Every structure is written in structure tokens, then in C-alpha cells.
Amino acid sequence: MITRFRDSLRFRILMSFIVIGAVLGPLVAGSLLWVTHQLEERAVMRMTADRLDAVIRNPDAYQLETRGIPPGVQVLVSTDASGLADDILMLPDGIHEHHTEQGAWMVALESREGARYAVVSDITALDKREDLIAITLGAGTLLAIMIAAWLGFYMSRRLLAPLRELSQWATHATGPHMPRPPVAALAPDEVGTLGHALDRYARLMHQALTREREFSANVSHELRTPITIIQNAAELIELDRNASTKTRDAATRIVSATRRLADTVTVLMMLARDPADRRADEQVDVSDVVAAMLDELRKADPETTRHVQCEVHARPSVLAPPIVVEAISQNLLHNALQHAGASRIDIAVYDHRLEVRDDGVGINAEELPRVMERGIRGSSATGDGSGLGLALVHQLCTRYGWRLMLRSDSPGGTRVVWHFGEAGEGTDTPHMDHAVKKSARGRPSGS
Numbered sequence: 001m002i003t004r005f006r007d008s009l010r011f012r013i014l015m016s017f018i019v020i021g022a023v024l025g026p027l028v029a030g031s032l033l034w035v036t037h038q039l040e041e042r043a044v045m046r047m048t049a050d051r052l053d054a055v056i057r058n059p060d061a062y063q064l065e066t067r068g069i070p071p072g073v074q075v076l077v078s079t080d081a082s083g084l085a086d087d088i089l090m091l092p093d094g095i096h097e098h099h100t101e102q103g104a105w106m107v108a109l110e111s112r113e114g115a116r117y118a119v120v121s122d123i124t125a126l127d128k129r130e131d132l133i134a135i136t137l138g139a140g141t142l143l144a145i146m147i148a149a150w151l152g153f154y155m156s157r158r159l160l161a162p163l164r165e166l167s168q169w170a171t172h173a174t175g176p177h178m179p180r181p182p183v184a185a186l187a188p189d190e191v192g193t194l195g196h197a198l199d200r201y202a203r204l205m206h207q208a209l210t211r212e213r214e215f216s217a218n219v220s221h222e223l224r225t226p227i228t229i230i231q232n233a234a235e236l237i238e239l240d241r242n243a244s245t246k247t248r249d250a251a252t253r254i255v256s257a258t259r260r261l262a263d264t265v266t267v268l269m270m271l272a273r274d275p276a277d278r279r280a281d282e283q284v285d286v287s288d289v290v291a292a293m294l295d296e297l298r299k300a301d302p303e304t305t306r307h308v309q310c311e312v313h314a315r316p317s318v319l320a321p322p323i324v325v326e327a328i329s330q331n332l333l334h335n336a337l338q339h340a341g342a343s344r345i346d347i348a349v350y351d352h353r354l355e356v357r358d359d360g361v362g363i364n365a366e367e368l369p370r371v372m373e374r375g376i377r378g379s380s381a382t383g384d385g386s387g388l389g390l391a392l393v394h395q396l397c398t399r400y401g402w403r404l405m406l407r408s409d410s411p412g413g414t415r416v417v418w419h420f421g422e423a424g425e426g427t428d429t430p431h432m433d434h435a436v437k438k439s440a441r442g443r444p445s446g447s
Helices: 009-057 086-090 124-172 190-239 245-271 286-300 322-339 389-400
Strands: 065-067 073-077 094-099 104-112 115-122 282-285 308-312 317-320 345-349 353-358 403-409 413-419
Touching: 009 073, 009 094, 009 104, 009 115, 009 124, 086 104, 104 124, 124 190, 190 245, 245 286, 245 322, 245 389, 282 286, 282 322, 286 308, 286 322, 286 345, 317 322, 322 345, 322 353, 322 389, 322 413, 389 403
Parallel strands: 073 115, 308 345
Antiparallel strands: 065 073, 094 104, 104 115, 282 317, 345 353, 353 413, 403 413
């Protein structure tokens, strides 16, 4: 499985570093700028206030200018204050900060004993220095983000290297001679703990799968042998002209049942294999399979199948093993014959689907979503059964990308639709209660 970089854990770590750099950088820089500005401003204000006190105590010791509107304010100017408007000197007593295009000044004003004094300090250089500091901090923030991105890229690569090696090992850790996880994935840390757990789990799973394959092969072999013996004996009885009609009919039913049992074993073994193994696939004509199935059933039990009607509207074919198509068709029909209690069963073959309808007891609405689960039977079902027929059909449809849809009214009968091709007539029935999602694996070709 290929993971996009933006969906990877490395991308998340990288973005975390970038976000931290983008947030902490401006936050720290802004805090430093604000603290620096406050300290410098307070220092200038204190110095200006101290000079104003000195001027008021001994005005003759300083070269004071008389300015103001009207004139009368004794002003001590440390630098050129030609850009300072006179109306600033009429502000209330206190310390004021004034900015113009020509510069910036700190003005301290106080009235005492009928005279008004002012001290003007030029803080233009201080403002320019603050602007330069702000630009520097902004550039530093961008640099911090770039460093954080590089550090995140480097650290994520280093930190995730053992996890990446462990992931590659887990992807290819199959076969009888499964290698140990890489050394980096077995370090005494969290990744190492995960590596040991995955190694132990993979080996337990491999042992369990090996036992399951051996069990399936043994069971298959041990079942096929007696089934073949029973079938051969029944066929001999069926062909024996000296046997009674009743005996030969019973032998015919035994032959039909053993063939179905052998087919079921084959299908179950097929389900146990790798789904990617499609070597047994071939184009199978669904209508031919249905016709052959009905012929065999009518031959084995003509009384039971006399109320079964079949309509062939098309001759579709699907790409699958023939035994799979036979198993689905037989299970759907047998389910209707044995458990529906129907007086009529209709089978219809269309371009893209096979339908089996009956007028039997139906299935209760609350039970309908679960009847395709293994071992589940409807409470109204007739006859004996284990609840595996529809579950097996459901598994096969899921395996080959087909849809199985079921609608039922209790009482009122049941309609089962096996969709093996593109959407066609009856696909959009609103009361279909259970469906297996289809893919493009089934390849129909109607004629």
C-alpha cells in the first residue's frame, strides 16, 4: 500500500515542527519587542522627567527657548525641534509622546509659580531602532520557521526510520522462512516493543494458517473419498435393472445429494484460497447452468420440482469458476424449495441478473438484515437446515464482486436477485434490504 506524503506520519511531524516554529517564533519575537519598547520608553520618560525637575529648580543654568501659543513656555530642547508644533506645548502637564513625518519627540510639561516649563527629547533614533528591531525579528521568525521545517524533516526521517523498516518487514513477512524484524525495529523503546509484538503475532498467525491449510487439505481428502464411494455405489444401484423402481429413485437422490455435497466441499476449499488466485475462472453461461441444474433436480425429485418455472430472457455469461455459478444457483433454488413452503417458484434469467421468486412464508422484516449471516435462519422457515446456504452465496458474491439483494414480505413470499453485471432492470428496488457491493469482476455478455 502506497501512502501519500501528506497522509503520512512524517508529514504530520514535519507540520508540527513548522506550526511550532510559526507560532513560537512570532510569539517570542513579539514579546521581546514589546518588552524592549516598554523598557526604552520608560527610561526616556524618566530621563526627560528628571531633566524637567532640574530645569524648574534652576532655570538659569539652562539655555531655554520661549515658545508656545501664546509665547511664554520655557523650553529646553536637546536637539533640533523645528518640526515640533507649538500647540503641543499647550497640552496638560505631564509627559507626552509626539510623532510627525520629521521625527518623534518626548515632551515633558509642568507649570509652577506662574511659569510653564517644557523639556523636549528627540526619540527619532529610538523609533528607527525599534523599526529595525521589528524587521529583524520578522526575518528571524521566517528563519525560525525554515529551521523548524528543516529540523522537522531531519528528525522525522531519523525518528521514523525504525518504524519504516518495521513496516516494510511486516509487508513482506510471509512464507515458511519468515525473517526476523530488522535490528532497528527491535531496540529497547516503543518501536522495539511494537516490533516484538508484531513478530510474535506474525509467527502465531503463520502457524495458525499452516494448521488451517493442513486441516482443510486433510478434511477435503478424507471427505472426497467416502463421497466418491457413496456416489459410485449409488450410480451402480441406479443402473441396476434388477433393482426396484423405488430403489433406483432413492439411488438417484443419493447421487444428486452426493454431487451437491462434493460441489460444496470444492466451493469451501475455493473460499479458503487466496482471492487473487483466479486461474480457475472461465466464461460460464448462467442460463446453461440453471437449465442443467433444473434437469438434474427434476430427474432426482420430479414431485418436488413440478411447481418450479424457469424463464430465460437472455443468455448472460460471467467470468468465474463454473462450480461457483452452480453453487450460487443451486443454493438459491434449494433455499426456496426447502425453506419457503411455496406453492410456486419462478426463476428468471436476464442480461445482468438471476432472480428466484417464491410465494412462500417469507421472512420477517426484523430478521431480514441477518438471514445472510452464517447459522441464521428465519423463524418462519420450513424444513431442516443449518442457515449456511445464503451465507455461502453471500461469501461467493463478496469474493467475486457481485451483489446479492433480498426482498421479502411475511407472509407474501421472497425475491432473491443475484446481480452479476451492470445495473439493469430491478436494480433500484427501494425495499431491497441486503446487498453485497459489486465491482467490475463479473463480465457479462448477453446475447
